[in-house]
Amino acid sequence: MAKDTILQILALFADTEEISKEYKLKAKAGEDLTLFTATNMDPLHMALENTIKQIAIKRQKGSRFLKLTSWALYHRTEFQQLIGSVVVLINNLENLFPAPQAQVTLVRQEAAEIGDKKFLQVIENVAKGVHSLLRTAAQEVLPGHKFLKIVVRGQAQTGNMYSSNWRGTATGASSQYDSVEVEKGGKALIGEILGDYGKGFWDD
Incomplete structure (x- = not known):
């Protein structure tokens, strides 16, 4: 069961890579392929990203919360269908192998450090249907x-x-x-x- 699920996820990642290559080939020479930049991001999302980065820097290591939130913010629109398929498969894996308590605790702690209600609402919204642990953590501390x-x-x-x-x-x-x-x-x-x-x- 777990092996079959992982193979399906790898196949979806391969599809994503092909889409990425096609996107790059269609781009004009010198065009910035970044999904969002400082000039076209919503100010609230920019402020949220900066806040999460500061938390990651304070911990002096790559923050799982930063990675989860950045993924939800930047890729949800472009790859919604692929992400949806991967999420279903990952949820199946998580049912087989629940997340370690240490991981759950860390995500909750970092959500609490965000604190700002506007930021937490953004996280809750973009994580809906994308990452249940991230969304739950935001909901739990949302005042x-x-x-x-x-x-x-x-x-x-x-x-x-x-x-x-x-x-x-x-x-x-x-x-x-x-x-x-x-x-x-x-x-x-x-x-x-x-x-x-x-x-x-x-x-x-």
């Missing part, structure tokens, strides 16, 4: 609402809470809480109650 200096004097609920029998999804836009203070006698739940808890959180 929904931001609350500042919350003071709880009585009872308050401001986020999500999941029971052990919860089987739904927990991925998506999240909220940020900056400085939450619960005064003496107060009670706060930072989230929704999802699942069957029996006795409610507010029941004494």
